[in-house]
Amino acid sequence: MKIDGKTVCVFVLLTTTKAARTAGIKTVSVTIGNNSVLTCPPNSNVIMVTWKIIPKVGGACALGYRADQNRTGRTSCSDSMNWKFRPDYNPALEIQQVDITHEGKYICEVVTTDGNFDKKYHLTVLVPPRLTLSCDVEGNSVCEAAAGKPAAQISWVPESNSCPERKNHDNGTVTVLSRFTAESTNLTNTTCIMSHLAGNQSKSITCHPSDKNSNNLHIYIPLIFLSIITLLAVVYYFKLHRDRLCHKTKPPETDPVHFPEDDAMEVEPYTTYVQKENTIYCSVSDLTLGQNIPHGLSPAR
Incomplete structure (x- = not known):
């Protein structure tokens, strides 16, 4: 029981200590692009003021003021962070055109003749999402809240x-x-409602059944066109292939075969004609010679 009691006391002490450390931190939300002013504890008889900036991304920086020297200084802080007024009058810090990189912890420490005081801030940068509403290829409404910080909440009416997808x-x-x-299928009009810390927005849209059909046509028309081109290509290929086959199967043109018998058949009629002509010539010659022989002479036998 003693061990359990000590454990409970230690747990309560740690919880109380943690709560005391975080109770003094004030959360400030600023929309990106706007200016922000952080104040210090109001005190008189200020000796020194220091702003300590610890961003989430990047290195820490500081702004300081010393009343005895009436002088200000800074280390590694960008020009977007500076004193809002005169530090001896009001040591408030101004952040111009807040960006995501400015998100982090800001601490103001004031040293006075009455003691030391501090004030802590946790700066959160809000980024309003870009809301778009459209109809998809299936005729359904699509709502998108793009690049928001923190994430937006989307609801529908009805x-x-x-x-949702993140x-x-x-x-x-x-x-x-x-x-x-x-x-x-009769429901066509829908309203998208976006809830965000930087501001709420809503948009309405009507997705007609014709929108779905028209979106389908955007898919069917290229497919039909592609099918026609493919069919024409196939027909042309087979036609070209058939012409090549026909050209290959056509018998080649060759010279007629020449046989020696044909020459003999061509020469033989001429030889017969010459022989006959010679026979007739010889007969005529004999007759002529017979007529020219003197009377009383006979041709030799």
Whole structure:
């Protein structure tokens, strides 16, 4: 029992100490691009003021003021952070055009003749998402809250049980996408409501059934065109292939075969004609010679 009691006391002491350390931190939310002013504890008889900046990303920096020297100084702080007024009058810190890189812890420490005081801030930068609403290829409403910080909340009118999709970016922003699926085909008008710390927005859209058909046409028309081109290519290929086959099967043109018998057949009629002509010539010659022989002489036998 003693051990249990000591354990409980230690737990309570640690919890109280942690609460005391975090109770003095004030959270300040600023929309990106706006200016922010952080104040110090109001005190008189200020001897020294120091602003300590510890951002989430990057190195720490500091701004200081010494009343005895009436002089200010800074270490590694950008020009976007400076004194809002005169430090001896009001040592407030101004951050111009707040960016995501300014997010972090800011501490003002004041040293006075009455003692030391501090004030702590946790600066949170808000990034409003870019809201878009459109119809997808299936005729459903699609709502997107892009690059918001923190992540936006999306709801529908009428209500929808769709589960949103989240995508985290390297700079700390988040994109949320939600699809509305209508249970009734007669339901066409939907409203997307985006809730965010930087401001709420809403948009409405009407996704007609014709939108779905027209989106499908964007898919079918290229497919039909591609099918026609493929068919023409196949027809041309087979036609070209058939012409080549026909050209290959056509018998080659060759010279007629020459046989020696043909020469004999061509020469033989001429030889017969010459022989006959010679026979006739000889007969005529004999007759002529017979007529020219003197009377009383006969041709030799």
